[in-house]
Amino acid sequence: MKAVGIIAEYNPFHNGHAYHLAEAKRVTGADVAVVVMSGNFVQRGEPAILDKWERTKLALHNGADLMVELPVFDAVQPGHLFAKGAIQILSALGVKDLVFGSEHPDVDFIDLAEKAQGIEAEKKADKNQTYAAAYAADLEEATGFKLEDPNDILGFSYAKAIVESEIEMNLHPIGRIQAGYHDKEFDEGAEIASASSIRLALHKGKMDKVQKVVPADAFKALQEKPNALGFEKPFFDLLSYRLLTDTVGQLGQVYQMAEGLEHRLVGVATAKEAPQSYQSFIKAVKSKRYTFARMQRTMLYTLLNIKVDQMQAAMADSYIRLLGFTDEGQAYLSEVKRRARLPIISRVDMGLAKANLRLDYKAGLIWQLLAGDRSNKDGQDLSRRPIHYIKEED
Amino acid sequence: MKAVGIIAEYNPFHNGHAYHLAEAKRVTGADVAVVVMSGNFVQRGEPAILDKWERTKLALHNGADLMVELPVFDAVQPGHLFAKGAIQILSALGVKDLVFGSEHPDVDFIDLAEKAQGIEAEKKADKNQTYAAAYAADLEEATGFKLEDPNDILGFSYAKAIVESEIEMNLHPIGRIQAGYHDKEFDEGAEIASASSIRLALHKGKMDKVQKVVPADAFKALQEKPNALGFEKPFFDLLSYRLLTDTVGQLGQVYQMAEGLEHRLVGVATAKEAPQSYQSFIKAVKSKRYTFARMQRTMLYTLLNIKVDQMQAAMADSYIRLLGFTDEGQAYLSEVKRRARLPIISRVDMGLAKANLRLDYKAGLIWQLLAGDRSNKDGQDLSRRPIHYIKEED
Structure with missing residues (x-):
């Protein structure tokens, strides 16, 4: 079976994500979409507005086939480490094609990353400039390409991780439709909006706007968690x-x-x-x-x-944490399981919660504490099994 | 001027406390009542339901003349250390008479404490018995007195601290009226109730009961802090x-x-x-x-x-923290100030907050966090001055 990889946060899951999943399969001709997704905390250091299980369910309902967690020690990191962790998990699962949104889908990001080797912006960054800004300036000098759009930056990070770790993976940047990554407002009638603009609309209680840009089940989940933004x-x-x-x-x-x-x-x-x-x-x-x-x-x-x-210690001892799958995702998993290059974890017991999984376990407990939600006494991890989503027959 | 010492928590201040203050002055013929009171956390390890300033104000309005704080490292301690800390502060302020409530006001607690020297219950306490229970058994064997009532136990702790630290202080146990220390309910029509029964009534929202057993200003303060019990x-x-x-x-x-x-x-x-x-x-x-x-x-x-x-480190470096005084209390303070055997602190700056006062300062900040009350941005200590209560002329 052929798999296409996607790296995501789904905070929250919206129509653009569903479109992206469909496009990813279409452009690569893949049978299954394998998604590595941030867990209960996202890359910017914020709690996800829905927990990883809710987001897994929504993704499976809307085109994903195999969902694995990007551990908190990889997810809550600057772009280059976030990318490296995600690429390694996808690669460990035998994924050889990655689709990602980009403002410049015609750019060869692997070529860019190869040319960028040797740039050491750290030394140049002074007290008034972030490392990223110093790096972008050096990159433009070396390649002529101005790396400034948020999706390009992520795509470049994927390419860099692939080049530096000598991983076999093809990149398929695809153009984004309708919504810019950082757009704060979205047009009347738009069916695609950025996750950040949706979070803003949720904050403002503009549920009618939200309803237009997320799948029906995602809307229901967001409605059922009225405190999801009160973190x-x-x-x-x-x-x-x-x-x-x-x-x-x-x-x-x-x-x-x-x-x-x-x-x-x-x-x-x-x-x-x-x-x-x-x-x-x-x-x-x-x-x-x-x-x-x-x-x-x-x-x-x-x-x-x-x-x-x-x-x-945690970063040096990573794993593949299964969050959920469709029948197709399960079939793909069976195929690649034996040659997976990281341990696959489908169920967390107290032993694991105290060892490899301790940071994710702790993150889950604290997420629940922040959410004011002690209803699930087992927390986010202990005894939770991957979600098996069985598609309804048409 | 003659002073009488009282050791209290006032959690909350009630009619029994007002009675006790009046009786203390009456039986000793003292001009001023000096009270050492737990700060924002009380002996049982709980947050006080009103902060130390509110409680100071109520005590000054109802018979106290000089209020000093029992630092958190002395207050939140088993009885013998609580007593030792409080006795040392009173003694450092020149107080030579202590009045306390007792179930057996005819007992000579100093004599009891002298006879009790040498009891080492620690060795005997086994896994099924608290240290206190083992100690009480040994004490009864040595003296014939059964130390089992809560006020007697406290009184005995005061006596022990006096004997062990060779402090010059007379004890005046006085009988308690109407309410037992641990009584959970109080009678209709009662004007005196225990602090714990009042806390219980507050928890249950029985404000009509509370109103009968606390001074009017204390009732007002408790009404104005409806979340005071939501700790x-x-x-x-x-x-x-x-x-x-x-x-x-x-x-x-x-x-x-x-x-x-x-x-x-x-x-x-x-x-x-x-x-x-x-x-x-x-x-x-x-x-x-x-x-x-x-x-x-x-x-x-x-x-x-x-x-x-x-x-x-904190226990070895104690101090007298002024919380408030009447004119008489201030006059007494001027009289004893120069020969006080501990440093007197009337105002806390950041230097003190990071040094001697750090545990009380931290306790105050956490108390405010628990109370959900960030309205006083300076917290419980920085820049707060002792309350000077000027009695109205009759």
């Missing part, structure tokens, strides 16, 4: 709590805590007139050198109390 | 959060974490079907050897992330 206050409460109770020494061991940021965090959290919201807190501690997303990720590592050594 | 859920959320994110090694350093309790805590918090409330959680982790109160205190140390070394 900011509990997130900031727990984060404040940690900053008020941990020593600077303890905070200094958190992954990505650098350049004395821990002192600034504690200083601001315990100051007279401390910021009263998460957004204003991030603004108060952020320097020009850091992107907002990087600050958010570091705050999430702090919230999850993930130390450098734990992160490194 | 249990946020407390359990934050505690769960810590247990889910800290390593067993980190938790093992918490003050009073003994006999592998940290393993049991993490085991229960991360188990399948973890307890859904704080009460059921405590029951699940508690052994027969520990009292409920001790477990609650250890959970509070865990919440505040107070490590053994921090606790020891």
Whole structure:
């Protein structure tokens, strides 16, 4: 069977994702779409608005065949690490074709990535420039291509991961329709909108707008979780709590805590007139050198109390966590299972929850705590089985 | 001027406390009543239902003249350490008479404490008996007195602290009226009820009952803080959060974490079907050897992330924190100030908040977080001045 790989967050799942799944199969002639998806926290360091199981179900209902989780140590990372983790999981599952949306679908990203080898922007980035900006400038100098659009940047990260890890995988960039990645508003009558504009509409309670741009079952799921967007206050409460109770020494061991940021965090959290919201807190501690997303990720590592050594150990010991499949996805899995180059995990027991899976397990427990949802006493992982979606006959 | 000392929690302040303040002055002929009061967390490890400033104000309005805080490292402790901390502060302020309620006001507690010296119940306490129970049995054997009533136990602790620290202080036990310490219900028409029965009535929303047994201004304060009793859920959320994110090694350093309790805590918090409330959680982790109160205190140390070394350093470096005074209290303070045997702190700046006062400062910030009250951006300590209550002329 032929598989096409897709890397996604589905936060939330929308019509553009369904279109992308169909297109991916069409352009590659694949039998199954294998999706590696962020778990309960997404790349920008935010809690996903629906948990990984809800999002898996929606994806299976709308074109995906095999859903695997991108572990939290790969998902909540800058683009290049996010891409590397996802590509390795797809490759470990025998996937040799990747489809992704791009603002420049005619560009040969593998060629670009090969030409980019050797660029070391780290040294050049100064205090007023992010690493990404310094890198893009160097890349343009070397290749003439201006890497500035968000999907191009992700696509380039995939290509770089493939080139650097010497992985056998073909890239199929496809043009995006109707909605720009960062568009905040969407047109009346549009059937495709970006995930961020949909989250904004959800925040504003504009459910009629949302209804037009997501599949019917996704709309139902979003309606049934009216608190799905209320993460900011509990997130900031727990984060404040940690900053008020941990020593600077303890905070200094958190992954990505650098350049004395821990002192600034504690200083601001315990100051007279401390910021009263998460957004204003991030603004108060952020320097020009850091992107907002990087600050958010570091705050999430702090919230999850993930130390450098734990992160490194977890990243060196990855796995393929099954979230769900259709019959076709299951058939593909049987075919590739024996030669998969990472352990396949379909069920998490307490042993695994304390070993390899500990960061994802912890992330799931904290996601539930943030969601105020203790209804599932087993949490997000223990005893949960992959969703087997059986398509209805037409 | 002559002062009488009182050790209190005022959680909440009620008619019995007002009676006690008046009686204390009457039986000792004192000019001023000096009260050392628990801060924002009380001896049983629970958040006080009104903050220390509200409680100070109510006490000053109802008979107290000088209010000082029992620091969190003395307040949230088993009886003997609570007593020792409080006695030392009163003694440092030149107080030589202590009045306390007792079920046996005719007993000579100092004599009892002297006879009790040398009892070492620790060795005898086995897994099915608390230390307190083993101690009481030994004491009865040595003196014939059965130490079993809660106020007697506290009074005995005061006596023991006085004897062991060779402090010059006279004890004046006075009989309690109408209400037993642990009485859960109170009679119709009663004007005196125990603090715990009042908390229970508040929980049940029986405000008409509460109104009869607290001074009018205390009733108003309790009415204005309708969420004052809603601490249990946020407390359990934050505690769960810590247990889910800290390593067993980190938790093992918490003050009073003994006999592998940290393993049991993490085991229960991360188990399948973890307890859904704080009460059921405590029951699940508690052994027969520990009292409920001790477990609650250890959970509070865990919440505040107070490590053994921090606790020891704080206890060795105590102070007299002024919360408020009347004109008479202020006059008494001027008289004793120069020979006070502990530093007197009337205003907390960031320097103190990071040094001696750090545990109280942290406790105040967490109390506000639990109360969901960020309205006072300066928190409970920074820049707060002692309350100066000027009595109205009759």
